[in-house]
Amino acid sequence: MWESLIIEPFINALLFIYDLIGENIGLAIILFTIIIKLISWPLMSKQIKSSRALQEMQNDEEWIAIQKKYKNDRDKLAQEQMSFYKTKGISPFASCLPTLIQFPIIIGLYQSIIQTMGNAPLQMLNLIPKISPWLKDLFSFIPGLQEPLALIPLNSQFLWMNIGQPERIFIPGLSFGIPILAIIVAASSFLQTKLMATPSADSQSNQMSGMMNVYMPLLMGWFAYSLASGLALYFLASNLFSIIQYAILGRFDFKKLLPNKKAENIK
Amino acid sequence: MKQKIISTIVIFSSLLLILTGCTGAGAASSWPGYTVFEETGYLSYGSQTFAVDLKNGSLLWRYPSDEERSKQVYAAPAIGDGLLVIGDYDGSLIALDQNNGTKKWGFDGANDRYIGAALISDGMVYAPNSDHYLYALDSEGNLQWKFKGDGPNWTKPLADVSMIYLASMDHKFYAFDKEFSPSNLVNAKDGSKTLLSNAKWSIDLGMAIIGDPVLEEGVVFVATIEGGLFAIDVKDEKLLWSFNDNGDLGAVWSTPVVIDEAVFVADVDGNIHAVNVLDGSAIWSSPFSAGGKLVASGAAYQEGAVFATDEGKIFTINLNKEAKTIANIENPIYSTINIVGEQIIFASASEESLLAAYDLNGFGIWTFLPTN
Numbered sequence: 001m002w003e004s005l006i007i008e009p010f011i012n013a014l015l016f017i018y019d020l021i022g023e024n025i026g027l028a029i030i031l032f033t034i035i036i037k038l039i040s041w042p043l044m045s046k047q048i049k050s051s052r053a054l055q056e057m058q059n060d061e062e063w064i065a066i067q068k069k070y071k072n073d074r075d076k077l078a079q080e081q082m083s084f085y086k087t088k089g090i091s092p093f094a095s096c097l098p099t100l101i102q103f104p105i106i107i108g109l110y111q112s113i114i115q116t117m118g119n120a121p122l123q124m125l126n127l128i129p130k131i132s133p134w135l136k137d138l139f140s141f142i143p144g145l146q147e148p149l150a151l152i153p154l155n156s157q158f159l160w161m162n163i164g165q166p167e168r169i170f171i172p173g174l175s176f177g178i179p180i181l182a183i184i185v186a187a188s189s190f191l192q193t194k195l196m197a198t199p200s201a202d203s204q205s206n207q208m209s210g211m212m213n214v215y216m217p218l219l220m221g222w223f224a225y226s227l228a229s230g231l232a233l234y235f236l237a238s239n240l241f242s243i244i245q246y247a248i249l250g251r252f253d254f255k256k257l258l259p260n261k262k263a264e265n266i267k
Numbered sequence: 268m269k270q271k272i273i274s275t276i277v278i279f280s281s282l283l284l285i286l287t288g289c290t291g292a293g294a295a296s297s298w299p300g301y302t303v304f305e306e307t308g309y310l311s312y313g314s315q316t317f318a319v320d321l322k323n324g325s326l327l328w329r330y331p332s333d334e335e336r337s338k339q340v341y342a343a344p345a346i347g348d349g350l351l352v353i354g355d356y357d358g359s360l361i362a363l364d365q366n367n368g369t370k371k372w373g374f375d376g377a378n379d380r381y382i383g384a385a386l387i388s389d390g391m392v393y394a395p396n397s398d399h400y401l402y403a404l405d406s407e408g409n410l411q412w413k414f415k416g417d418g419p420n421w422t423k424p425l426a427d428v429s430m431i432y433l434a435s436m437d438h439k440f441y442a443f444d445k446e447f448s449p450s451n452l453v454n455a456k457d458g459s460k461t462l463l464s465n466a467k468w469s470i471d472l473g474m475a476i477i478g479d480p481v482l483e484e485g486v487v488f489v490a491t492i493e494g495g496l497f498a499i500d501v502k503d504e505k506l507l508w509s510f511n512d513n514g515d516l517g518a519v520w521s522t523p524v525v526i527d528e529a530v531f532v533a534d535v536d537g538n539i540h541a542v543n544v545l546d547g548s549a550i551w552s553s554p555f556s557a558g559g560k561l562v563a564s565g566a567a568y569q570e571g572a573v574f575a576t577d578e579g580k581i582f583t584i585n586l587n588k589e590a591k592t593i594a595n596i597e598n599p600i601y602s603t604i605n606i607v608g609e610q611i612i613f614a615s616a617s618e619e620s621l622l623a624a625y626d627l628n629g630f631g632i633w634t635f636l637p638t639n
Binding site for chain 1: 296297298341356378379380382397398418419421436437438473474475477492493518520535562601
């Protein structure tokens, strides 16, 4: 089910783009990531708007009054909060739902990129049956395209990277390689989490958010450092796209990048 | 607050585990590669290579002595001149003493994985790598020359008296002179020499080649992932015939098995096709269906050939299309089958056994599972 609904269409789409743009796997991954992000744009927009609404709600005087008034009565507090949501037309789960829907897409994209690289026998053995027969027919309608199986193995070279291997740049005189891409991925993840974090009146939530700002970039940087550079490329394209999308939706606020400004933002 | 911090750490640790699981990091990415020499089996799997006594399945030695979880070695070892040559996923090629597993030399010139087995011939080691190169080293591990194709090399090279042959994933079958004029080489900064021009000759087969080819009496039989079997006359440097059974031959991962006047080719769809070696015509009106994927290379014996499916069914088949199930081990078999004397040797990479021997009547003789 998962394979036939998500992985196989993704693999075939990736192969199609790869062939269409002249067998460049790096560009194919970037384009494919952008297409998937564009398709999920409405979900992402909804999530951002809902987060914004929840954030604004935190500073609403009526909301703050409810919190103070019923701080010792949990049942009553929950009842009043629900009533407040209803009155203001806010859905508390609206910001979570798009994330939940996007999650399988992200995991599917991630898995399909790994499988399409096919740089080990078991991966290759799993890849070949997933190349759909209809893709061959589709390719035959477009002049200049090769039939899908003839694309195997994919050309794994992109810029200085081998897409199937972790990325490093070797500088003469240094005995180790520098993981430039992993550093860029970590930096872009930091930028993304920092820009998209929603300041809250709750100091604990803000501390949690601060931890996210540290953990998330480190985690993404570690993945980019240790896994195939094709995945690092996907992380980078995905991060940059999210930042651009955030800016287009008018949520870009450079003040969030500055330290000790959270309190001001809340007030 | 402490609880929230702990929750955050738990969430991120879980995410780390989930994503690591998604990538398959740490999981086996291939199947055991093994080679039989006289009464010893040499098997590479995970991070170690094992020498196993084929008389009783006992461990003779292992290399390295302790597991190194960061290492992955799956290419079948190459044997010759007292050496056992193994290549790993980090691009390291090492030569061990065949008798006791002590390291003789190492070569770190490759940039990608060794997936295909190396070949030792006339004092030279020919090692195909996924970085598109074929590396030719002398018996001391010194790089003599390297050749760059247009794709990864996953198959074991072949040799005859004067030539080396390589089937590549770049769709081509290459032939190299063992001896060639120094003018064909260019010196690199590392002291190695690169073959300047293309191989002496090559044939484009149109699709990637993953299964090892076989050389029989001056003819190479090689098959592709799209389902094409080709016979190449290496003396006359020409394609003799091709066979795809009107499009019914599926992707081929295994080595064709030559028996008398026939060549058996097994495909991933689970069909065995018998083809006339002289003209490439189908011997049977329809292929034999094995009931499971055929990835493991079969082996010839007196009365036919032995094959195994990815579901663990081991069976024999003869030219009259008469098949007999030898055993059902219920574990996938992807590695080459070997016949030594009256024993069928196979590797299944299961938790019960890594290597096992059955007789031709289906009785288990021994199993080998490395334990620390």
